[in-house]
Amino acid sequence: MDKISQSKVFELEPITLGEKQEYVLRGGRELLPKLPEAFDGIKQIGVIGWSAQGPAQAQNLRESLEGTDIKVVVGLREGSQSIPSAEAAGFTRENGTLGEMFDVIRSSDLTLLLIADAAQAALYEDIFNALKPGSTLGLSHGFLIGYLDSLGKKLPDNINVIGVCPKGMGRSVRRLYEQGSGINASVAIEQDIDGKAVDYALGWAVGLGSPAIFETTLTSEYTSDIFGERGILLGAAHGIVETLYRYFIQHGASPEEAFRNSVEAITGPISKTISREGITAVYEKLDDQGKMLFRHAYSATYQPVYTVLTEIYDEVASGTEIRSIIMSSNRLSKHPMGKIEGSPMWQVGEKVRAARSQQGDPPIHPVTAGVYIATMMAQVDVLKEKGHPYSEIANESIIEAVDSLNPYMHAKGVAHMVDNCSTTARLGARKWGPRFDHVLMHEALPDLDQRPITDEEVIENFFNSDMHEALATCAQYRPPIDIAVTD
Amino acid sequence: MDKISQSKVFELEPITLGEKQEYVLRGGRELLPKLPEAFDGIKQIGVIGWSAQGPAQAQNLRESLEGTDIKVVVGLREGSQSIPSAEAAGFTRENGTLGEMFDVIRSSDLTLLLIADAAQAALYEDIFNALKPGSTLGLSHGFLIGYLDSLGKKLPDNINVIGVCPKGMGRSVRRLYEQGSGINASVAIEQDIDGKAVDYALGWAVGLGSPAIFETTLTSEYTSDIFGERGILLGAAHGIVETLYRYFIQHGASPEEAFRNSVEAITGPISKTISREGITAVYEKLDDQGKMLFRHAYSATYQPVYTVLTEIYDEVASGTEIRSIIMSSNRLSKHPMGKIEGSPMWQVGEKVRAARSQQGDPPIHPVTAGVYIATMMAQVDVLKEKGHPYSEIANESIIEAVDSLNPYMHAKGVAHMVDNCSTTARLGARKWGPRFDHVLMHEALPDLDQRPITDEEVIENFFNSDMHEALATCAQYRPPIDIAVTD
Numbered sequence: 001m002d003k004i005s006q007s008k009v010f011e012l013e014p015i016t017l018g019e020k021q022e023y024v025l026r027g028g029r030e031l032l033p034k035l036p037e038a039f040d041g042i043k044q045i046g047v048i049g050w051s052a053q054g055p056a057q058a059q060n061l062r063e064s065l066e067g068t069d070i071k072v073v074v075g076l077r078e079g080s081q082s083i084p085s086a087e088a089a090g091f092t093r094e095n096g097t098l099g100e101m102f103d104v105i106r107s108s109d110l111t112l113l114l115i116a117d118a119a120q121a122a123l124y125e126d127i128f129n130a131l132k133p134g135s136t137l138g139l140s141h142g143f144l145i146g147y148l149d150s151l152g153k154k155l156p157d158n159i160n161v162i163g164v165c166p167k168g169m170g171r172s173v174r175r176l177y178e179q180g181s182g183i184n185a186s187v188a189i190e191q192d193i194d195g196k197a198v199d200y201a202l203g204w205a206v207g208l209g210s211p212a213i214f215e216t217t218l219t220s221e222y223t224s225d226i227f228g229e230r231g232i233l234l235g236a237a238h239g240i241v242e243t244l245y246r247y248f249i250q251h252g253a254s255p256e257e258a259f260r261n262s263v264e265a266i267t268g269p270i271s272k273t274i275s276r277e278g279i280t281a282v283y284e285k286l287d288d289q290g291k292m293l294f295r296h297a298y299s300a301t302y303q304p305v306y307t308v309l310t311e312i313y314d315e316v317a318s319g320t321e322i323r324s325i326i327m328s329s330n331r332l333s334k335h336p337m338g339k340i341e342g343s344p345m346w347q348v349g350e351k352v353r354a355a356r357s358q359q360g361d362p363p364i365h366p367v368t369a370g371v372y373i374a375t376m377m378a379q380v381d382v383l384k385e386k387g388h389p390y391s392e393i394a395n396e397s398i399i400e401a402v403d404s405l406n407p408y409m410h411a412k413g414v415a416h417m418v419d420n421c422s423t424t425a426r427l428g429a430r431k432w433g434p435r436f437d438h439v440l441m442h443e444a445l446p447d448l449d450q451r452p453i454t455d456e457e458v459i460e461n462f463f464n465s466d467m468h469e470a471l472a473t474c475a476q477y478r479p480p481i482d483i484a485v486t487d
Numbered sequence: 488m489d490k491i492s493q494s495k496v497f498e499l500e501p502i503t504l505g506e507k508q509e510y511v512l513r514g515g516r517e518l519l520p521k522l523p524e525a526f527d528g529i530k531q532i533g534v535i536g537w538s539a540q541g542p543a544q545a546q547n548l549r550e551s552l553e554g555t556d557i558k559v560v561v562g563l564r565e566g567s568q569s570i571p572s573a574e575a576a577g578f579t580r581e582n583g584t585l586g587e588m589f590d591v592i593r594s595s596d597l598t599l600l601l602i603a604d605a606a607q608a609a610l611y612e613d614i615f616n617a618l619k620p621g622s623t624l625g626l627s628h629g630f631l632i633g634y635l636d637s638l639g640k641k642l643p644d645n646i647n648v649i650g651v652c653p654k655g656m657g658r659s660v661r662r663l664y665e666q667g668s669g670i671n672a673s674v675a676i677e678q679d680i681d682g683k684a685v686d687y688a689l690g691w692a693v694g695l696g697s698p699a700i701f702e703t704t705l706t707s708e709y710t711s712d713i714f715g716e717r718g719i720l721l722g723a724a725h726g727i728v729e730t731l732y733r734y735f736i737q738h739g740a741s742p743e744e745a746f747r748n749s750v751e752a753i754t755g756p757i758s759k760t761i762s763r764e765g766i767t768a769v770y771e772k773l774d775d776q777g778k779m780l781f782r783h784a785y786s787a788t789y790q791p792v793y794t795v796l797t798e799i800y801d802e803v804a805s806g807t808e809i810r811s812i813i814m815s816s817n818r819l820s821k822h823p824m825g826k827i828e829g830s831p832m833w834q835v836g837e838k839v840r841a842a843r844s845q846q847g848d849p850p851i852h853p854v855t856a857g858v859y860i861a862t863m864m865a866q867v868d869v870l871k872e873k874g875h876p877y878s879e880i881a882n883e884s885i886i887e888a889v890d891s892l893n894p895y896m897h898a899k900g901v902a903h904m905v906d907n908c909s910t911t912a913r914l915g916a917r918k919w920g921p922r923f924d925h926v927l928m929h930e931a932l933p934d935l936d937q938r939p940i941t942d943e944e945v946i947e948n949f950f951n952s953d954m955h956e957a958l959a960t961c962a963q964y965r966p967p968i969d970i971a972v973t974d
Contacts, residue, residue: 320807442830
């Protein structure tokens with residue numbers, strides 16, 4: 001997995017992460033002039049779909065390619081409800097940048113397939129038939145690869161297949177680009193028939209504004225992606241705050257205090273500290289009693305959540321989760337997705353957010369920090385055991401959480417965070433969030449209250465994890481500005 | 488599906504359920520003298536496994552066959568930890584009624600395969616090889632059929648394959664037998680190579696003490712069984728009481744009151760009323776304000792839980808759930824099953840149970856009744872849509888809950904109920920219980936509080952359901968005595 005070091009256009013940097021060598025491309029606006037060379041042979045980029053990633057990628061690429069002769073064209077189903085939104089963003093039939101999905105696929109040299117997973121599963125044969133021989137198919141995550149695997153089917157062998165997977169939801173991809181930066185991405189070279197796939201992939205990522213570009217494979221990516229969003233990124237984050245809120249109430253806190261100690265602590269100071277100073281810095285900021293409580297909470301949490309996380313990993317890696325997603329997606333027309341923000345805590349949350357300016361940041365509650373970080377580290381450990389590249393682990397299980405998703409929860413609550421992600425992610429958060437809630441409620445927190453101990457081995461593994469250094473290395477590549485969530 | 492009416496030994500009664508004709512055999516001790524005729528050709532019944540169903544079935548059959556020349560022999564793995572328990576029940580090597588599992592299979596004419604689902608999945612090839620040609624394989628639920636289906640494999644064609652599926656956990660099968668009765672069962676004739684399968688199946692069920700014996704297929708049975716235990720029998724029951732307990736606390740109840748209004752109301756008066764007078768009788772016992780609240784709670788609950796139930800059904804029927812169970816079972820040696828009774832409510836529950844004699848039965852809380860019964864009816868409706876026989880629906884989704892499982896929860900709490908069931912059931916309850924908890928917490932109960940309405944169509948469907956009459960018919964066949972839970 002060091003294909004990207006063979007780029008003919010961009011200069012890659014070697015980095016050592018967890019004792020393994022990887023390569024990274026530092027992106028940035030100064031590389032935009034290289035795009036025509038990177039996209040050698042590409043006259044038209046078709047962006048198919050206008051849901052999670054489509055609007056962001058189409059607009060970023062169009063702006064990055066301004067002044068070149070490469071056209072970005074959006075392809076949507078006939079009669080799609082997204083047409084007005086695409087038109088409002090300037091993609092219109094009149095100016096030749098909006099067309100019927102299959103027409104756009106047939107006429108594009110690079111087709112970015114950004115439709116929902118279930119639609120990819122339903123339409124992949126027609127899509128493969130429409131792709132020009134010798135053209136390039138781009139995916140923004142590996143779902144389709146996993147789905148084809150689960151059916152025993154193959155990709156067509158007369159096309160390039162590449163992946164560019166931004167480490168955050170479409171909204172962040174666009175927002176950070178507008179702020180002058182972009183969001184980190186991993187790229188994958190799945191199939192390279194003409195020696196151009198590497199530079200197409202890197203060019204695509206640079207065009208999205210990614211400040212740092214790492215390498216993975218689509219299989220590794222979709223496994224860690226689908227796993228990760230069911231874990232600390234969305235599902236576990238949701239389960240953790242639900243449980244902790246009730247826990248603090250049960251221990252005598254007012255609803256407002258409980259919300260500040262749980263949600264606000266995670267989305268505010270814990271996320272900021274991890275983002276800027278690393279994971280162990282959260283612990284270091286606590287006083288002695290807080291440190292002890294953190295160790296107890298971490299010790300009580302690690303094993304129960306590790307168990308749920310291994311279950312998720314097995315479901316994803318075996319293809320079972322993908323089959324469930326397809327079935328769930330098929331039911332959505334009859335039974336729309338349920339609410340996830342109906343419990344009373346989220347009404348309290350609105351009040352707390354409104355009063356935020358007077359109150360300042362909440363303190364880092366040691367129980368919240370212990371539970372949250374134990375879950376994050378358990379996820380890291382599962383991915384390490386399964387052999388994922390450290391850059392992928394650091395980016396997808398830590399940086400994406402604290403730099404991309406938690407800021408959304410901070411601004412508007414958990415539904416805003418979860419429901420701005422893909423259908424696959426939204427279904428996964430609804431499926432697994434309650435599981436984390438329950439193991440914490442029935443195992444971790446009762447243990448913490450009734451048998452508070454420091455599990456020395458677990459705590460030692462935490463402090464000695466080689467992920468801290470890898471994260472510090474990867475953090476050097478984080479976008480230079482914080483995301484600003486305004487709508 | 489009217490194979491059992493062709494019995495040469497027993498006389499079946501036709502009954503009409505939901506406008507369809509089914510057949511039922513009224514069991515009872517007076518039929519025991521017919522067992523030698525029913526078991527024509529069988530000298531040895533091998534009971535393989537000693538976990539959930541094994542101890543009950545082996546002991547019941549041994550006692551029912553006393554004085555005949557048919558021997559009941561227990562087969563266990565070499566070194567099994569269950570050997571002392573089997574010996575304590577009188578199955579010993581010395582008296583020739585305990586042996587190594589495959590030896591017992593090789594020497595039995597009827598082999599009852601009662602080992603855990605995961606073990607069946609792991610060992611089925613060896614087991615098929617060990618079965619005597621022309622002998623009969625008995626299953627107590629259809630998991631193996633579903634598993635073979637999911638692999639595209641077939642049963643050996645030189646054996647009879649029958650099912651006898653008691654409508655309750657092994658503990659109840661034994662307890663009710665000791666009390667002079669037994670538990671209802673459904674039988675399935677999967678493969679009949681010698682015209683004897685029907686009477687073998689009916690004889691087995693009669694020998695277990697079943698007072699009423701209905702017919703199904705193993706596919707229908709395992710689907711409704713695995714589905715049902717994830718729903719109202721275990722998973723949903725758990726999720727419902729967890730949510731309602733918190734709901735009552737949040738509305739100002741003391742912990743004890745909240746426990747009585749949720750758990751105690753369901754396991755006490757609601758279950759008893761359904762058992763004796765039917766489902767609508769619960770509603771009729773409420774005063775006018777209670778009736779309105781019931782309608783609101785039912786209306787708010789039905790759709791969200793229906794959505795989860797259709798998800799469960801799809802997962803089970805597609806084989807996805809079975810694959811997940813196998814993977815989860817394989818992880819158990821490394822990560823034992825987590826606790827489900829750690830939350831504070833269950834400590835309150837112990838106190839409430841201890842004080843029960845002074846307090847008498849709690850009232851039927853209308854919200855609890857509405858939520859619980861809406862979930863039960865949603866489950867009934869899913870099974871009706873999927874074409875399950877009414878007797879199976881009534882027995883597995885209603886009677887098993889109120890007559891078999893809820894009494895266990897009444898005696899000792901939810902863990903006692905769930906963890907006396909099979910590993911498959913225990914895993915399922917842990918997986919799906921939290922889902923019911925969350926949809927109730929985030930959708931049904933906020934709707935009830937903020938937009939209380941009677942959904943006329945939903946309520947009309949409830950009162951007009953043809954299941955009420957079918958249940959009344961099936962209830963005539965319920966065991967003549969209530970289960971007494973004493974240990």
